Amino acid sequence: MIELLQEYWRPFLFQDGSQITGLAMTLWLLSASIFFGFLMSIPLSIARVSTNVWVRWPVQFYTYLFRGTPLYIQLLICYTGIYSLAAVRAQPVLDAFF
Template sequence: MIDTLTQFWRAFLYWDGQRVSGLAVTLWLLVASLVVGFLMAVPLAVARVSTNRCISMPVRFYTYVFRGTPLYVQLLLIYTGIYSFEFIRSHELTDAFFRSGYHCAIAAFSLNTCAYTTEIFAGAMRSMSHGEVEAARAYGMNWFTLYRRIIIPSSLRSSLPLYGNEVILMLHATSVAFTATVPDILKVARDANSATYQSFQAFGIAALLYMTISFAMVAVFRRAERHWLGYL
């Protein structure tokens, strides 16, 4: 029994020059998608709260589409659906991108988390105190300076609790990466289960790894909330 569990742990955590561990792949997918999604979400949130409908409506449509469809379907469309088009396969750059399961998984996860993060940040911008904005305008700040120094920093701080939940949900969502043949934690668990038929041990270790990462991220966000939201 102990030898079997040791082999399972090695399957999840083993890392050498030729094969990356399932844990490392999951963390890489999570970090890459969160970074790309965050960088996209900040300007999109500004556009989302714009009073110009020509600017806000395309962003609204994008967030509704990606929040209204399952991530699993989005990954399948990007990994298998887009690659079925001839003009995608005929260009070397797009062919190389959509042929890689890693690229497709990161693209799907980034677009998905960006949609949710955009709405989180946009909601925080709408709920800002009107007095803060008026005070900034009284100091003579222009539109760009107002957003850079007042609205965006304040919104990011106030949205920390909701964004922390989104990060946890994104970690759990990476479990569908096996659809694109990406060897993440769940893919390793499925392979171990297929090889040994010991489902409880294989998926139990996968659940323990997900739970450990989740608790670590909860601790990080609680510390961040105490630091940046202590005045509340």
């Protein structure tokens, strides 16, 4: 098994040396999401326990909205709902993305 990994580790991570395959992209997205999730969690958790109502309510609504709806519904809204906006379809980069 180790011999196979030593021989094929480069094609497993990179297709031709420059394009990233699924495994490398997944690991990169995992690290980026953990990093940004941690950075967002500290200020949001402090804001959620704040005594100021105008600071606490938006965070509670955000938490209620994203924890209360299934991930599949969120993905459908992001993919089809955002693409239905004319401003998104007018941008060539966003049009290609969606």
